Each structure stands twice: as C-alpha cells, then as structure tokens.
Amino acid sequence: MSRVTIPEVEHAYPGSTGCPGCGANLVMRYLLKGLGERTILTIPACCWAVMPGYWPSHCLKVPMVYCAFEATGASLSGIRAALDMKGVEDVTVVGFAGDGGTVDIGLQALSGAAERGTDAIYVMYDNEAYMNTGIQRSGATPWGAWTTTTPVGSSRDYKREPKKDIMSIMEAHGIPYAATVSVAHPEDFVKKAKKAKDARGLKFIHALSPCPPGWKMNPMKTIEIARLAVDTNVFPLYEVENGRLRITKKGKGLPIEDYLSTQGRFRHLTEEEVKRMQESVDSSLKALEEREAREG
16 A cells, blocks of 8 residues: 555644535645645635635634735735745745636736746636636636536537636746646645745646536535546646656546536537547647657
8 A cells, every 4th residue: 555645734624615525625725735834825806715714714724815806926926025025935925716817817917926936836726617706607617618608508609719728828937837736636736736835936736626516516526526537638637847747647548528427517518529529638638748758
C-alpha cells in the first residue's frame, strides 16, 4: 500500500454553507493543506464569498479579504505589497476565484499581476459557469453544455463556443508555475500547491470543481465525476514549470461518454455531437503528450 502524503492538519472547519457535494469545498481544503496556516486569501464575488458562513461565523482558519468581482489580481498584488513593506516574507498570498471571475470578469487584473510578477498564487476553482448567480454560461463553460443562458430548446441553443484555454493564456505571461488539479487526486493537488508556494512570482492553479446543481449531477458522485474527468482526458493533470510541461497523472483513456452521461447538462447531445467532443479531447491530449515528449 502506498504511503499517504496529505498533511493531517486541517485549516478549514466543517460546516460551510456550500451545497451538498460541492467540489469547491474540497478545492479549498486541499489547497490549505498544501499551503499551511501562514496564508492570506482574497476572494471576489463567487460561491466562496458566501460559503465561509455568516458573520461572525467563519469556516476557515486563515484570514480573508473580500474584493470586487473584477479585482482579485489587484487585491492580491496590494496585499503582497503591504506585506513586503512590513518585511513579512513567510505569508503566502492567494487569490481564490471562480471561473467567471477569472477567465472573464477578472482577467484584466490577473493579467496585470502576472505581468508584474507579483509573488502570489492565483487559484481558479472551475465549476464551468456562474453558479452563485444562477448557472449562467462563462468563458469556461464547455462546448455543448446547458446553462440558464444557453438553454436547450427547439433551437438547440446550448453553448456553441469552446472552453477558454486559461492555462495557455497564463503560460503566455511567462509565469514560473502553472498546474491543473483535481479533487479526486488530492496527493497530486497538495504536491502542486506546495510547489506553487515555493516558486517566486505569480503562480496559477486551475482546479476542476464539480457543481451538483449546475452540472445536474448526483451530489454523492462528486469524486467519481472528478475522477472520470481525468480518466476520460477531459481534464488532464499536468504542470508547466519554467516553461516545461509534464503530465503528472495519466488518464485511463475511457470514452468521454462515461463522463458526459453523469451530468444532465449534456443529456441533449446527439451521438454525432459526443463523437465531435471525443475527437476534440483526443486532439488536445495528443498535443499535450507531444509537447511533453519534446520538452522532457
């Protein structure tokens, strides 16, 4: 039996106000296990802006600074600058935002922080829509998905655009470290959080975060669905360290239908459309593997 390497200490209390089966709860839990108690979070409008609880209740053991929806990158830059002025070097600053607040509304501030080389970690917990405000599509919503603003009707008006490639966007800024993580693979997650903590500059972590109400899925199957995302290669686990890519967890090559069938948001897709998605996933994985081989 392999040795478990996840720290036992918890920096998150039980009892957040998140939905049953919320993947974002586990994203926060594993992140803080990797980073430790000397961490300051800044959080914009998103699910995690309300999940800590109602004042004076609080489900996290680390300080938080709430910021405007579009300002996470600016907020973490300000916190880092204040700590530097005070000579505090042993505190990790983290921007923790959803996909809408990252790939859409907050992209400008995030880009600025990356361009300046702010020494902080930006974590995008990706539930693939604006879940806190009613399941509206975001730039991270995958092609073919139902949302309340891309409904499935007689015109089959579901999401027609591909998911925005935020990892490539962040890589283009020349940041020292970027990684994808999954709540179904906590050891890989915690290891990457520690790597991000040790690197200097702006680091980016992309965490897939299953959302039971938004994905129309069984809340008891969050881990199963997160694991299927990896095993079908919908969400490959890899890291880019100083420009070199490495796949950290190989998927099993299961058919994409195994993943799609667990979620009502994809129930309307035809066999031909599922085949199109499979071809896209296969092509993306091949590109990753070829790049890893070149840079290995």
